Amino acid sequence: QLQLQESGPGLVKPSETLSLTCAVSGGSFSNTTYYGAWIRQPPGKALQWIGSISYTGSAFYNPSLRSRVTISGNTSKNQFSLDLNSVTAADSAIYYCARHHRYRNYFDPWGQGILVAVSS
């Protein structure tokens, strides 16, 4: 059964870069059928798709975050990563990684999520 697990710092200073990693187990990230995605949920707010990456490294992003986001993959480690630069308090959220089919873009499964606070 495929499982995803997020890791990274729980606290990031304003203007710095938020960096998270999603480790994939019970299956391979090197699969042409599926993409890895990052989604976030600010406290008490709705979910927001951040971006996705294929195993070949082709990434695409939510236009509202595109200028600050980079998603990259590491097939040898079976993981993919998120970098979000120039963070502010508005970027404080639970960050989830998830999988979606390349043509059917609903998310399943999801990682447990990691809470990231942006504060000095």
Added chain:
Amino acid sequence: ELVLTQSPGTLSLSPGDRVTLSCRASQRVSSNYLAWYQQRPGQPPRLLIYGASVRATGIPDRFSGSGSGTDFTLTISRLEPEDFAVYYCQQYGSSLWTFGQGTKVEIK
């Protein structure tokens, strides 16, 4: 951006009740590419329904989805204690995938 509006914001119900949740889109959802998720406290969202009406693997048949175009519905035929949670809809018919703001189903 395709905006999804869920209603009501909160529902107070009892175990055994039938519940209907609404998700309305600001424009037509292409190919009825709409999914529903359940999120229990402290847990990630869990996929319930995709393609507006297809139950995901392992989802009980008390959950059903319907609708097309701009109006979609999630129905729980008979609430079980574990069904008290927040429910989100998500569209994946446009190039920017978006979620509704959620409906909380709480115990009366």
